[in-house]
Amino acid sequence: MKPLDGVRVVDFGQLIAGPAVGRSLAALGADVVKVEPVGGETARSTGTYGAAIFATNNRGKRSIALDLGRPDGRDVARRLVEHADVVVQNMRPGTMERLGLGPADVAELNPRAVYASVTGFGTSGPHRDRPGLDIAAQAESGMMSITGAADGDPQRVGFTVVDVATADLLTQAILAALLRRHATGVGGHVEISLLEVAYHLQASLWAEFGISGVEPRRSGNPQPTVAPASDLVSVADGHIVVSAYSQQHWARLCGAIGRPELVDDPRFADNAARVAHRTNLAGVLARALGALTRDQAVDLLVSHGVVAGAVRGFADAARAEQAEALGIFRPVAYHGSRGTLRVPRLPYAIDGWSDADAPPPSVGEHTTAILTELGYDAKEIAALVASGALGADAVPAPTAG
Numbered sequence: 001m002k003p004l005d006g007v008r009v010v011d012f013g014q015l016i017a018g019p020a021v022g023r024s025l026a027a028l029g030a031d032v033v034k035v036e037p038v039g040g041e042t043a044r045s046t047g048t049y050g051a052a053i054f055a056t057n058n059r060g061k062r063s064i065a066l067d068l069g070r071p072d073g074r075d076v077a078r079r080l081v082e083h084a085d086v087v088v089q090n091m092r093p094g095t096m097e098r099l100g101l102g103p104a105d106v107a108e109l110n111p112r113a114v115y116a117s118v119t120g121f122g123t124s125g126p127h128r129d130r131p132g133l134d135i136a137a138q139a140e141s142g143m144m145s146i147t148g149a150a151d152g153d154p155q156r157v158g159f160t161v162v163d164v165a166t167a168d169l170l171t172q173a174i175l176a177a178l179l180r181r182h183a184t185g186v187g188g189h190v191e192i193s194l195l196e197v198a199y200h201l202q203a204s205l206w207a208e209f210g211i212s213g214v215e216p217r218r219s220g221n222p223q224p225t226v227a228p229a230s231d232l233v234s235v236a237d238g239h240i241v242v243s244a245y246s247q248q249h250w251a252r253l254c255g256a257i258g259r260p261e262l263v264d265d266p267r268f269a270d271n272a273a274r275v276a277h278r279t280n281l282a283g284v285l286a287r288a289l290g291a292l293t294r295d296q297a298v299d300l301l302v303s304h305g306v307v308a309g310a311v312r313g314f315a316d317a318a319r320a321e322q323a324e325a326l327g328i329f330r331p332v333a334y335h336g337s338r339g340t341l342r343v344p345r346l347p348y349a350i351d352g353w354s355d356a357d358a359p360p361p362s363v364g365e366h367t368t369a370i371l372t373e374l375g376y377d378a379k380e381i382a383a384l385v386a387s388g389a390l391g392a393d394a395v396p397a398p399t400a401g
Contacts, residue, residue, distance in 0.1 A: 002029025002166065003350060007178070010035060010088040011061065011079075012101070013028075015043055016134070016160055017118045017194065018090030019057035019166030021174065027346050027355035033370055034061040035077060037068075038391040041333040042365035055341055057167075058360040064371070065364030065391025068099050071139050073389040075166035079374050081106050081113060085187075086174055090118035093129050102188040114177040114187040117168055122193040132194050141198035146205065149220045166197045228253070232311070233285045237293045239311040242285065245271055249306060256304035257288035266277040285360060318342070333359035364391035 007030040011022035019034070019041075026032040034041075043054040064080075067073040078101065081087050087106055089096050096102045096117075103115040117123075120132010121140075130136075138144050148155035155218040171188045181187050183376050192204055199206070203218050208225075216224070223229035226245040233240050247270070254262045262268050262284065267277040274281055289297045294310035301308040312320060318329065329342040346355045371381050384390045 002353075004029040007031070007085045008083060009033065009088065010080045010084040012091060012096070013057075013118075014041055014086070014090060014091040015219065016053055016057055016087070016163040016171075017089055017166045019054075021088050021116065021118075021170050022061055023057045023059055024171045024346065025174070026358075030086070032061040033080060033366070034058060034063045034361065035080070036063055036065050036363055036391070038065045038364070038388070040065070040391075043333055044201050044363070055332070055360050056343060059343075060358040061361055062370060063361035063364055064367045068101075070387065070389045071121035072258050072384055072387055074099055074101070076371070076374070076384070076389065077101055078105075078109060080370075082109050083374070084110060084113050085178065086114045086116065088116045088118075088170075088174075089130040092131055093119055093123070107187070107189070110187070112181060112185065114174055114190060116174050116177075116180065116190045118166060118170060119191070119193045121195050123191060127195075134163040136196060137162045137194035140195060141202065141206075143202060145197055146202075146216045146218055147220045150218050152218065153220070153289045161201070162194050162198045165201055166192055166194055169197060199363075222278065225275065226271055226288075227278050227281060228285070231249065231278075231285065233282075233284065233289050233297070234290055235292050235294055235297050240289070240294055240301075240309060241309050245274070247271075250274070252304045253301070253306050256301050256306055257285070259284065259288065261324075304358050327354075367391065 004025060007025070009022055009030045009032040011019060011032050011034045013019040013022055013034075022032045022034065026218050039045075041054060041058075043050040046053075064076075066076055068077060077099070081101065087101075089101075093213050097105070103117065106113050106115050119128070120136060121127040121130050135156055138147075138161075139154075143156040143162075144156055147157055169193045170190065173192065177188050177190050209216060221230050221232045221241065223245075228250075229243045229245045231242055233242060242253070244250050250268070251260075254260050266273065267280055268274050289300075291367065292300065298308045298310050317323065328344050328347075330345045332341050332343050333339070334341045348354070368381060371384075371390075376384075381390070
């Protein structure tokens with residue numbers, strides 16, 4: 001039995017932050033119905049990147065294609081939420097309310113439903129109506145100001161970290177709300193915003209700022225107040241990173257590179273000295289490790305109890321020994337040109353159980369089956385198709401391009 005067997009989810013999500021919630025719930029065993037426009041979600045038709053987003057975040061769902069601009073399309077959506085345990089949406093602020101599918105509307109139709117909303121900037125304050133994407137939250141929260149080289153421009157994190165974290169945190173909150181409903185019989189409204197998540201992810205930096213009064217600044221890879229910490233070292237076939245900023249670990253690093261006398265070197269005697277002489281420290285590490293390969297350098301350091309890692313590209317990381325041992329990647333059938341994708345599974349196991357992936361659906365692939373479950377007969381379904389309220393079943397997803 002999967003953890004969420006019997007839980008029914010209606011997913012109105014688009015792109016990442018909403019759909020990724022439904023993807024996690026589906027992987028845990030929930031029956032997730034994705035409600036798409038008749039032409040399919042936007043991500044399906046935005047090239048390779050969009051196709052990858054859709055395939056990643058909609059695995060294991062069933063799709064129904066509805067025109068929510070039509071009254072009969074909205075009637076179908078209302079019937080869906082009447083039978084749902086969870087409703088997820090990340091539409092622009094006010095959109096679901098205008099459709100009669102906002103949290104208050106759903107609570108009236110189905111008081112047991114947990115309604116989960118994602119916005120860009122929250123539901124109060126002067127920016128509550130702004131559309132929001134990951135990059136805006138990174139910029140406005142201070143995240144871009146601390147990312148990049150010390151002498152370079154602000155940079156975004158190299159992937160949609162806020163979107164992904166928002167989905168994970170919202171999934172956590174939904175599971176908590178379902179547990180509360182088990183005790184009270186009442187669902188509720190779970191709200192989250194990209195901006196709040198972006199601040200949350202930097203909580204320790206905000207605390208450090210409060211203690212020191214010194215605003216965090218870009219420093220590239222090394223952490224600015226401890227050394228060595230996340231320091232990048234060039235080696236024979238690429239780069240490694242190393243962290244050994246406690247006195248104990250610094251002594252281990254000195255032993256690993258055959259320089260035990262550096263423990264008492266005034267330039268490196270404590271963390272403050274190592275930070276002040278970071279350039280000298282970088283030179284020591286480069287001379288000691290530069291002739292080794294990544295694997296040799298990492299093995300040497302790890303054997304002395306020092307934290308280190310090889311810097312890998314995607315192709316290298318995909319075939320890394322530890323990734324293979326953990327079974328991180330799963331083959332997933334895909335409707336696009338590649339046929340099968342290798343994607344990471346959920347990163348946890350419950351009593352040894354871990355998710356197995358089903359493919360993402362084609363547009364409206366399960367429309368007839370879902371409507372039949374809701375009590376529509378063949379004549380009613382035909383009328384909905386004729387009116388344009390429904391998309392046809394089994395319309396192929398656009399080819400990645």
